[in-house]
Amino acid sequence: xxxxxxxxxxxxxxxxxxxxxxxxxxxxxxxxxxxxxxxxxxxxxxxxxxxxxxxxxxxxxxxxxxxxxxxxxxxxxxxxxx
Numbered sequence: 355x356x357x358x359x360x361x362x363x364x365x366x367x368x369x370x371x372x373x374x375x376x377x378x379x380x381x382x383x384x385x386x387x388x389x390x391x392x393x394x395x396x397x398x399x400x401x402x403x404x405x406x407x408x409x410x411x412x413x414x415x416x417x418x419x420x421x422x423x424x425x426x427x428x429x430x431x432x433x434x435x436x
Contacts, residue, residue: 373400
């Protein structure tokens with residue numbers, strides 16, 4: 355499994371367990387030499403669930419992907435797209 359697929363699968367699995375409309379979840383990964391950019395698209399009605407109260411859910415997701423990226427000697431950026 356490539357790093358790109360790893361991050362796509364990880365974020366997709368986490369987010370699909372949170373949202374109501376799993377079919378609307380889109381994860382795209384752009385991998386550079388040292389940085390991984392993850393763009394997450396969800397249904398606008400589910401965006402609040404993904405971000406969470408005071409951003410706690412988004413913070414938790416970012417923490418998980420950052421920990422995985424650190425083990426791979428990479429940096430990661432997670433963007434939640436409108």
